[in-house]
Amino acid sequence: MNIWNYVTIFSVTLVIILILIQTRGASLGAGLGGSGEVNTVRRGSDKSIHQLTIILVFIFAASILMTIVSQ
Numbered sequence: 001m002n003i004w005n006y007v008t009i010f011s012v013t014l015v016i017i018l019i020l021i022q023t024r025g026a027s028l029g030a031g032l033g034g035s036g037e038v039n040t041v042r043r044g045s046d047k048s049i050h051q052l053t054i055i056l057v058f059i060f061a062a063s064i065l066m067t068i069v070s071q
Contacts, residue, residue: 004067011060018053022046 042050 002067002070004063004070007063008060008067011056011063015053015056015060018049018056022049022053
């Protein structure tokens, strides 16, 4: 196992955790886009978690590509 495999496992684990932490609403309908909320601006810790999730997804994708290239 090379270093990219460890980076992939670590980043995907963090992405899963961060996605589960993010809340959009209290019901299943809210998760499917039926929340009916007018205000959709992310603020505070919600914005930070969202940005960190995006960064980790890019790290995950890059580590997958580097794993493929290094083989």
